[in-house]
Amino acid sequence: MEDLLIKIEKRNDVPTTLYFFTPFIAIILTIIGGGIIFYTLGFNPIEALKFYFITPISNLYGFSELLLKATPLCLIAIGLSFCFKSNNWNIGAEGQLTFGAIVGGGVALLFYNQEGFYILPLIIIAGAIGGMIFALIPAILKTYFNTNEILVSLMLVYVSKLILDYLVVGPWSNPEGFNFPETRQFSDSARMPLLFEGLRIHAGIFIALAAVFVSWFVLYKTYLGFQIKVSGLSLKTAKYAGFKGKTMILIVFMISGACAGMAGVGEITGPIGQLHRMISPDYGFTAIIVAFLGRLNPFGIIFASLVVSLTYLGAETTQIFLQIPQYTGQVFQGMILFFLLASDYLLFFKIKFQNFNKNELRH
Amino acid sequence: MSLDISFIGVLIGSIMASSVPLILAASGELITERSGVLNLGVEGMMIIGAISGFALMVITDNLFIAIIGSMLSGVVISLIFGFLTQSLLTNHVATGLALTIFGIGLSAMLGKNFVGIPGKDFPILFSSLRESIPFFGPILFGHSIVLYFAFALPFLTNYFLKKTKLGLVVRAVGDSPVSASNQGINVILVRYCCILYGGGMCGLAGAYLSLIYTPQWIENMTAGRGWIALALVVFATWSPIKVLIGAIIFGGISILQLHMQAVGFRIPVQFLIALPYLMTIIVLVVISRDSRKIKLNTPTSLGRIFYKEK
Numbered sequence: 238m239e240d241l242l243i244k245i246e247k248r249n250d251v252p253t254t255l256y257f258f259t260p261f262i263a264i265i266l267t268i269i270g271g272g273i274i275f276y277t278l279g280f281n282p283i284e285a286l287k288f289y290f291i292t293p294i295s296n297l298y299g300f301s302e303l304l305l306k307a308t309p310l311c312l313i314a315i316g317l318s319f320c321f322k323s324n325n326w327n328i329g330a331e332g333q334l335t336f337g338a339i340v341g342g343g344v345a346l347l348f349y350n351q352e353g354f355y356i357l358p359l360i361i362i363a364g365a366i367g368g369m370i371f372a373l374i375p376a377i378l379k380t381y382f383n384t385n386e387i388l389v390s391l392m393l394v395y396v397s398k399l400i401l402d403y404l405v406v407g408p409w410s411n412p413e414g415f416n417f418p419e420t421r422q423f424s425d426s427a428r429m430p431l432l433f434e435g436l437r438i439h440a441g442i443f444i445a446l447a448a449v450f451v452s453w454f455v456l457y458k459t460y461l462g463f464q465i466k467v468s469g470l471s472l473k474t475a476k477y478a479g480f481k482g483k484t485m486i487l488i489v490f491m492i493s494g495a496c497a498g499m500a501g502v503g504e505i506t507g508p509i510g511q512l513h514r515m516i517s518p519d520y521g522f523t524a525i526i527v528a529f530l531g532r533l534n535p536f537g538i539i540f541a542s543l544v545v546s547l548t549y550l551g552a553e554t555t556q557i558f559l560q561i562p563q564y565t566g567q568v569f570q571g572m573i574l575f576f577l578l579a580s581d582y583l584l585f586f587k588i589k590f591q592n593f594n595k596n597e598l599r600h
Numbered sequence: 601m602s603l604d605i606s607f608i609g610v611l612i613g614s615i616m617a618s619s620v621p622l623i624l625a626a627s628g629e630l631i632t633e634r635s636g637v638l639n640l641g642v643e644g645m646m647i648i649g650a651i652s653g654f655a656l657m658v659i660t661d662n663l664f665i666a667i668i669g670s671m672l673s674g675v676v677i678s679l680i681f682g683f684l685t686q687s688l689l690t691n692h693v694a695t696g697l698a699l700t701i702f703g704i705g706l707s708a709m710l711g712k713n714f715v716g717i718p719g720k721d722f723p724i725l726f727s728s729l730r731e732s733i734p735f736f737g738p739i740l741f742g743h744s745i746v747l748y749f750a751f752a753l754p755f756l757t758n759y760f761l762k763k764t765k766l767g768l769v770v771r772a773v774g775d776s777p778v779s780a781s782n783q784g785i786n787v788i789l790v791r792y793c794c795i796l797y798g799g800g801m802c803g804l805a806g807a808y809l810s811l812i813y814t815p816q817w818i819e820n821m822t823a824g825r826g827w828i829a830l831a832l833v834v835f836a837t838w839s840p841i842k843v844l845i846g847a848i849i850f851g852g853i854s855i856l857q858l859h860m861q862a863v864g865f866r867i868p869v870q871f872l873i874a875l876p877y878l879m880t881i882i883v884l885v886v887i888s889r890d891s892r893k894i895k896l897n898t899p900t901s902l903g904r905i906f907y908k909e910k
Contacts, residue, residue, distance in 0.1 A: 278709065326693055328640075378881075384888040387638075387693055387903075388834055392877040395824065403870040525697060562819060564708030571644075571702025575680065578690035578698070585689070 246587045255584060257537065260530050263577035264544060270572045280559055288558045289551035289565075299550065301436035305508065306549050309334070309500035309517070311542035312445040313524035315452045316496025318533040319489040322456070323465040324472065327490060329375065329390025330497040331521025332397040333368040337498020338505045339401055340367025342512040345427040345505070346409060346420055356426040361444070361502050368498020369491045371397060376490035380483040386490075394521070405512050419513035429507040441503035445542075448496060453535040465489060497521060518549065526574045545570060605735050611855065613738040617813060619851025620750040621646070621805040621822075625829035626836070626843045627753045628801025633833055634761065635794035636774035638903035640696025641681055643826025644703020645799050649674045649806025651707040654817040655714055663722060667746070667807055674803020675796045677703060682795040685905070686788050692903045700826070708819045719815025744812050746804070753801075757840035770794060774899030777906040787906050802826070831880035837887055838897035850876045 271289065272282035293299045313330045320327040341364030348356045374393060378384035402418070411421045429439035456462035464485055468475040475482060504516050527545050531538030552566030625642050632639050653670030657663060681699050684690040722744050724730075730742030761767040772780040773790045781787045809825070810817055828850055835850075836842035857872040887898070 274706075274709070328693065328697065378885055378888075382885045382889045384881075384884050385834075387640075388831070388884060389881055391640075391827065392831055392881050395827065395877050396874045399870040399874040403868050406870075407868065519701075522697065522701065525694070526701075529694060560712075562708040562712055564705040564819065567701045567705025568709060569705075571698045571700075571705060574694060574698035575684065575702065578684055578695055579688050581690060582688040 248585055248587050251584045257532060257534075259580040259583060260532065260537070260541070260577060262580045263530070263573055266576040266580075267569060267572045270576070271569055274568065278561070285555065285559060288555050289569075290547060292558070293547065293550035293554045298436060301433070301438040302550055303543060303546050304438050304442055307539075307542040307546035308439075308442045308445045308507075309503055309520045310524050310527045310545055311538055312441075312448050312500040312503070313497045313521060314527035314531060314538045314542060315445070315448045315535060316493035317524060317528040318452065318531075318535070318538060319456070319465060319492045321469075321528055322533050323468045323485060323489050325376075325379075325486055325489055326387045327372065327375065327390050327493050328387055328525060329372070329392075329394050329521070330493065330524055331517065331519060332390065332394035333371045333494040333497035334501035334504075334517055334521045335394070335397040335401050336371035336501075337364040337368030337494070338501030338512065338516050339397070339404065340364055340370075341498070341502035342420065342423075342505050343409075345423040346512075348427060349421045349424055352424055352426045354426070356424070357429070357506065360427055360506060361499060364498040364502030365495040366498070368494040368496070368501065370494070372490040372494025372497070373487065376487050380486050401512065401516070402514055405514060409512065411511075417513075420511050422511050423506060427506055428510060429503065437508050439503070439507040441507050444499055444503065448499075449535045449539060456535070461485075461488070497524075500524075523549075523570055526570055530573060530577055545573070548573070606738075609735040609738040611859075613742070615848060615852045615855045616739070616751070617743065617747060617851075618855050619847040620747050621808050621813070621825050622829050622832055622847040622850055623750045623753060623844060624746075624805035624808065625802045625826060626832040626847060627750075627757050627840060628798040628805075629829060630757065630833050630836070630838060630840060630843060631761075631770065631801075632794045632798035633902055634774045634838060634899050635770050635791050636777060636899050636901040636904065636906070637685065637791050637795055638692045638696065639678070639681055639699070639795060639798060640693060640830065641678070641699025641703065642798075642802050642830050643822055643824070644700035645674045645677050645802035646703075646806035646809075646822045646826045646829075647707040647820070648677045648703045649803030650810035650821055651711040651714070651806075651817060652803070653807030654719070654810040655710065657720060657811060658714060658717055661720075663720065663811065666811060667804065670807030670811075671800040671803045674799040674801070674806070676799075678795050678799020678802070681799070682792045686791050686795070689905050689907055691905070704820060711817050711819065714817040715819070717817065719811065722812045722815065744808075746808050746812060750808075751844070754840040754844040757843075761840065771899075774901060777901050777904075781906075791906070802829075805829070828876050831876060835876075835880045835883050837883065838899065849879075 268286060272286050275285035276282040294303050313334065317327060317330055341360045344360045344363040371393065375386040375389040378389050379386040405418045405420055409420045411419055429441050432438050432440065456465065464475065464480045467478065468480060468482065468485060500520065501516065505512055509516060523545055527538060527541045530544065531541035548566045548569040552563045555561045555565055556563045625646055629639060629642055649670040652673035653666045656669040657666035681695055684695045685692050724742050724744055726741035730737045761771060769785055769790055773785060773787050777787045806822060809821060832843060832846045832850060835846045853872055853875050857869055860867065861869055
């Protein structure tokens with residue numbers, strides 16, 4: 238195809254700067270795309286985008302909300318980065334979050350009329366174990382029965398949501414709650430301490446930040462991290478090097494599930510304070526976008542969780558100011574992932590604009 | 601509960617009606633997956649079909665345009681997925697998830713002005729026969745044309761895959777894209793077509809919901825049926841006839857669940873709703889441990905990116 242002016246070539250290695258630059262391209266394209274959608278719906282695009290991206294964080298309360306929503310996203314995405322880096326497609330974080338919240342919430346309900354410093358740590362550990370157990374199901378099925386983890390982890394999301402639904406309607410519903418589908422309020426000792434008076438931001442953010450540093454250490458400074466990365470790059474190499482593939486799959490799923498479970502606990506012991514049907518606005522799915530946007534890098538994920546958190550807040554403010562359904566958030570989240578995946582093309586392929594004649598002369 | 605014979609007839613008829621969106625979406629997704637492409641955007645494509653069908657019905661007052669338009673909108677939205685995965689070689693799982701998230705959001709934005717508008721009666725065929733024949737009447741007659749199409753579709757799909765040359769091409773592309781490509785088949789083109797076909801069928805499945813099954817527009821009205829359809833393809837081990845059987849089982853569960861609630865049956869409703877997902881996981885485990893069984897129909901290259909060095 239020598240007569241083409243544009244030539245596409247496969248790159249041999251991905252330039253690091255471009256690798257971390259394309260997420261910004263994706264964000265800019267998403268903002269432009271959002272402007273176009275607002276325009277077609279009959280709004281002034283600049284004004285609508287201002288409502289979406291600026292208004293929500295223009296005061297202290299908004300900024301606290303940004304961090305509040307970024308906390309679970311960051312925590313789940315950190316966990317997912319272990320799975321994705323090692324080529325394990327855990328897309329059921331939403332289910333692991335829910336199951337973690339069920340187990341953690343169960344512990345919180347045991348102590349509903351008690352106070353004590355030990356209650357909250359117990360709940361957090363219970364939530365992590367719950368998420369871990371739920372994540373082990375696709376992991377064990379994958380390692381011992383060769384079952385596709387994508388489909389199993391996805392199916393289990395609905396199973397765990399239905400378990401939660403059963404519990405809050407039935408055995409765990411508040412005996413004094415007039416049959417509302419919700420449990421008792423947790424005791425004060427079962428609640429995440431608030432960081433500032435009047436703001437909803439809570440201590441859960443420290444769990445997320447700790448997860449960031451621990452994951453950075455594990456992924457970049459330990460043998461396990463090395464194994465995870467090698468398996469992600471080439472399974473054959475990993476086998477040749479004698480890595481225990483099965484154990485590694487179980488470990489990454491357990492890490493991922495524990496993070497999602499703790500995120501669930503953070504929600505119910507933080508802003509919610511009880512169990513009910515709607516404990517998460519699909520944080521588990523949105524965190525997949527966060528993990529990708531953050532390039533599976535612990536610090537990239539912090540940044541990405543803030544961006545995606547803003548799409549949730551923006552959807553709320555545009556709903557108030559422009560009467561657009563709150564689902565706008567999903568339009569933006571979907572677009573971010575579309576544009577990010579599309580711009581990845583630049584990573585793996587070089588687009589060369591070349592002049593046929595000049596090339597001929599050179600040869 | 602009165603278990604007389606005419607009630608059972610009506611019950612079977614309603615189970616059939618509830619299985620239609622599952623059959624349509626799963627049959628479409630089956631073709632996509634048999635070509636080696638895993639599109640997790642079924643839910644997104646269905647909901648886009650649902651809103652476009654309903655919006656077109658309100659705007660044009662023409663059900664035919666609405667149905668065709670819903671299929672076209674499914675095709676258009678799946679084109680995003682096709683372009684990304686086939687031309688820009690993006691990961692199928694991530695792209696499909698993005699499509700679902702995007703589709704649910706976009707449909708709610710587009711449907712903002714259509715909430716609360718009553719739907720129109722969709723014409724049903726042989727309505728006189730439905731009343732006059734006991735038991736078989738409500739089963740066989742008095743349905744919309746889309747239902748009859750849906751029940752024929754698995755057989756057509758089966759014929760297409762097994763007996764036609766194009767079906768063989770689709771299977772070859774799904775099982776071994778490299779060999780297919782060496783035989784001169786344009787793998788990317790075949791996969792594009794299968795993705796767009798899947799999108800069209802999902803669009804129709806969505807329109808069935810918003811125009812026929814519950815004729816109105818409600819945000820997020822597909823309510824997870826896209827995920828069940830996706831499960832159904834696996835449950836059916838990629839066989840079109842088993843899609844039909846599975847859709848009736850899954851549809852039946854959703855109808856029985858309503859009746860059990862009404863008579864105060866002691867099994868938790870949530871367990872029944874979860875049953876399709878649990879059954880799918882069990883089927884997955886059974887077929888996956890036996891390598892012969894999974895090879896029977898499973899597209900070998902499912903979800904893998906195909907890239908041909910030019």
